[in-house]
Amino acid sequence: MPARRRPRSFEAVFTRDGIRALHAWTHERLDLVLEHVTALSAAEFTRELPGFGYPSVRDQLMHVLGAEERWVQRLQSLPVRSWSATDYPTVAALRAAKARVMRATGEYLDRLPDAALDVPLPHRPEGWIGELRSPAFILHHAITHAYHHKGQVVAMCRLLGHPAPDTDLQRG
Numbered sequence: 001m002p003a004r005r006r007p008r009s010f011e012a013v014f015t016r017d018g019i020r021a022l023h024a025w026t027h028e029r030l031d032l033v034l035e036h037v038t039a040l041s042a043a044e045f046t047r048e049l050p051g052f053g054y055p056s057v058r059d060q061l062m063h064v065l066g067a068e069e070r071w072v073q074r075l076q077s078l079p080v081r082s083w084s085a086t087d088y089p090t091v092a093a094l095r096a097a098k099a100r101v102m103r104a105t106g107e108y109l110d111r112l113p114d115a116a117l118d119v120p121l122p123h124r125p126e127g128w129i130g131e132l133r134s135p136a137f138i139l140h141h142a143i144t145h146a147y148h149h150k151g152q153v154v155a156m157c158r159l160l161g162h163p164a165p166d167t168d169l170q171r172g
Contacts (some may be wrong), residue, residue: 014136016109016117019143023109025169026143027102030064032167033153034098037061038091044160045091054149057156058085061094064149068142069101072108074125075135105139 037045037057048055054063066083073080088094112135121132133141154164 014118014134014140016112016114019117019136019139020106020109022143023102023105023139026146027098029150029167029169030061030098030146033150033164034061034091034095036157036162036164036167037153039162040091040157040160042090044162046085046089047160049156049159052152052156054152057153057160058088058094060149060153060156062088062097064146065094065097065101067145068105071138071142072101072105074128075121075138076108077125080127105142109139 040057044057046056046058052060054060062083062085066081069083070080088097117136118134120134121128124132150167154167157164
């Protein structure tokens with residue numbers, strides 16, 4: 001069997017349509033999780049469980065959405081919005097935030113010139129840590145980041161006695 005060739009880098013393997021599709025699918029899966037966690041009581045939604053970096057279901061979901069928003073804001077050199085648990089006491093509040101974040105990411109993609117998609121950032125945005133990558137790479141990271149934490153929410157739901165349905169990508 002021939003060896004697979006690995007791209008030299010992650011740059012130049014993304015398209016805007018591909019990122020849009022992955023982003024939309026990610027948010028559809030987050031919708032399933034948000035729908036499921038409406039069954040949790042307020043106490044369960046905010047209960048801290050040991051072993052998780054973000055210890056409650058609410059905190060995990062806030063982290064996913066807040067990270068996507070911050071990364072997209074930094075890509076545009078915009079002020080970064082602060083997220084506080086007191087602003088998101090309910091699933092409904094997180095749903096509204098999710099809609100806002102998804103819309104803002106889509107609007108950013110709409111404005112992003114094709115030529116800039118796979119080009120590493122030319123300067124370091126304020127508060128940026130790590131390597132300068134392309135907008136496509138950073139948006140792909142936001143997507144994989146969301147799946148990582150979505151999996152943690154599913155595990156938390158099991159621990160709280162509310163096993164979640166399948167929230168992975170569905171085959172069409």
